[in-house]
Amino acid sequence: MHAGIHFWNYTMPGAPATIPTGLADTARTTEDGGVDQFTVMDHWFQMEAAGDPAEPMLEAFTTLGYVAAQTHRMRLAPLVTGVTYRHPGLLAKIVTTLDVLSSGRAALGIGAAWYEREHRALGVPYPALAERFERLEEAVQIALQMFGDETGPFEGAHYTLAETLNSPPVVSTPHPPVMIGGKGERKTLRIAAQYAQIVNLTTADPDEVAHLLHVLRGHCDAVGTDYDAIEKQVMGSRLDPGSAEFWPTMQRFAELGIDLVVFGVRRDRQLETVEALVRDVVPRLAQL
Numbered sequence: 070m071h072a073g074i075h076f077w078n079y080t081m082p083g084a085p086a087t088i089p090t091g092l093a094d095t096a097r098t099t100e101d102g103g104v105d106q107f108t109v110m111d112h113w114f115q116m117e118a119a120g121d122p123a124e125p126m127l128e129a130f131t132t133l134g135y136v137a138a139q140t141h142r143m144r145l146a147p148l149v150t151g152v153t154y155r156h157p158g159l160l161a162k163i164v165t166t167l168d169v170l171s172s173g174r175a176a177l178g179i180g181a182a183w184y185e186r187e188h189r190a191l192g193v194p195y196p197a198l199a200e201r202f203e204r205l206e207e208a209v210q211i212a213l214q215m216f217g218d219e220t221g222p223f224e225g226a227h228y229t230l231a232e233t234l235n236s237p238p239v240v241s242t243p244h245p246p247v248m249i250g251g252k253g254e255r256k257t258l259r260i261a262a263q264y265a266q267i268v269n270l271t272t273a274d275p276d277e278v279a280h281l282l283h284v285l286r287g288h289c290d291a292v293g294t295d296y297d298a299i300e301k302q303v304m305g306s307r308l309d310p311g312s313a314e315f316w317p318t319m320q321r322f323a324e325l326g327i328d329l330v331v332f333g334v335r336r337d338r339q340l341e342t343v344e345a346l347v348r349d350v351v352p353r354l355a356q357l
Contacts, residue, residue, distance in 0.1 A: 070319070070322065070323050070327060070328060070329060070330055070354050070355070070357050071104075071106070071328060071329040071330075071354070071355070072103070072104045072105065072106075072329065072330055072331075072332060072346070072350065072351045072354055072355075073104060073105065073106035073107070073108060073302065073329050073330070073331040073332070074095075074099045074104050074106070074107050074108070074331070074332060074333075074334065074343055074346070075108045075109070075110070075148055075304075075306060075331050075332065075333045075334070076092065076095065076096075076107065076108070076109050076110075076132075076334050076339065077109070077110040077119070077306075077333050077334065078115070078119065078120065078124070078333075078334065078335075078336040078339070079092075079124070079125040079126060079127055080115075080120065080124050080125055080336045080337060081336070081337055081338075081339060082337060084125050085125055088125065088127070089135070091339055091340060092132070092135065092136065092339075093135070093136075093139045094340050095339045095340045095343050096136045096139045096140055096143075097139055097140065098340060098343050098344060098347065099140075099343050099347070100140045100141070100142055100143045101347075102344075102346070102347025102348075103347060103351050103352070103355065104143065104343075104346075104347065104351060105142075105143060105144060105329065106143060106144045106145075106146070106329060106331070107136060107140070107143045107144070107145055108145075108146050108147065108148035108178065108331065109127070109129050109132050109133060109136075109147060109148070110126075110129065110147070110148065111129035111130075111147035111148075111149065111150040111151065111154065111178075112126055112184060112187060113126060113128075113187045113190075113191055114126055114184070114186065114187040114190065116184065117186070120336070122186065122187075129147040129150060130147070130163050130164075130167060133145045133146070133147070133167055133175075134166075134167060134170060137167065137170055137171035137174065138170075141172075142174075143174065144174050144175075144176055145167065145171055145174050145175055145176070146175065146176035146177070146178040146248055147178045147179075148178050148248075148250060148269065148331065149178035149179050149180045149248060149249075149250035149251075149269065150177075150178060150179050150180070151179075151180060151181070151182025151183070151184070152179060152180070152181055152182055152201060152204045152205040152208045153182040153188065153193060153194065153195060153201060153204070154182065154193070156228070157204075157207065157211040157212060157228055158211060158215065158228070158230050158233070160177075160179075160208065160212065161177075161211060161212040161215035161216065161233075162215070162235060164176075164177045164212065164239075164245055165215070165216070165235055165238070165239050165245075168239045168240055168241050168245045169237055169239070169240055172240065173239075173241040173242070174241075175239075175241065175245040176245050176246045176247070176248050177209075177245050177246070177247050177248065178248040178249075178250055178267075178269070179205065179208065179209065179212075179247070179248070179249065179250070180205065180249065180250045180251050180257070181198065181201040181202050181204075181205045181251065181253075181256075181257070182195075182201055200227070202256045202257075202260075203226060203227060204227050204228070205260060206260055206264075207225040207226065207227055207228050208228070209247055209249075209260065209264045209265075210223070210264070211223050211225075211228060211230065211233065212247065213244070213247070213264065214233050215233045215235040216235070216238075216239050216243075216244035216245060217243075217244065218238075219233060220232055220233055220234045220235075221233065246265075246266035246267050246300070247264055247265045247266055247267070248265060248266070248267035248268070248269055248302075249261035249264070249265040249267070249268050249269070250268075250269040250271060251269075251271055252270050252271050252272055252277070252281050254281070254284045258281065258284050258285045258288050259288045259291075259292070261285065261288070261299070262285055262288035262289040262291075262292055262294055262296075262299070263288070263292045263294060265299060266298070266299060266300060267299065267300040267301075267302060268285060268299055268300070268301055268302065269302040269303075269304070269331070270282075270301070270302065270303050270304070271304055272303060272304065273303055273304055273305050273306075273307060273308055273318070275318055275321040275322065275325065278303055278322065278325055278327065279325055282301065282325060282326065285299070285301075300328045300329065301326060301327050301328050301329075302327070302328065302329045302330070302331055303322060303327050303329075303330055303331070304330075304331050304333075305330040305331060305332050306331065306332055306333030307333075308332075310345075310346070310349060310350050316353075319354060319357055320357060323357040330354065332346055332350070
């Protein structure tokens, strides 16, 4: 299995002055340590479940552009952007820009959005959940159209684009992969089955992972897509590599067909977290 690093917290000694160096050092150490994916959180406020909303938080794609200049191999993506955060035509252009400047390393991580407080705080419309899922599907359709050769219009229930012109085009082949994040069985996994090249199951419970993969396979069969062609990821941020359960859990993930495990950095010691992971976890994970 492969490993990913999720840089979700910018709280570090001396912040904000130390954030650029801390982020760059962590990204380079991540890549040099054999990790294949580097993601950042796409929020405007820190999540309440993870800390004080007033803690430092950087805009995701500006951050990824900075990381792209520090690295040369890893896939770069938000984990994940909310569909409400940017108009999908602009989002496709932003991801294309990252793809071009990173020499084809961008991915579009996207979900239905959920953090109502930051929407209300900054005046961003926050539709009901059913509408957000409708917008999610249209946004993915728009992105895929703009990642391709089609420059004609797009007419949806929520978005209307007169031209899907996107120049320069993406450099990824065939396009930046679409990563759907979440574990909703009826809508999220159906959208993932129909459109995604990557699915990030936001759980680390092996039994839940097994169930969600079964649901995903069913959706793939229903819409006629190849289940085996979709990269499967899980979140390992809350798992302790020093615990007795850690490696049996990793073995179970491997047996279930998980391709990549995402590990999170720790606040105030982001670089140290990655140094320990690339020393103690990444090499052994690659053997599973």
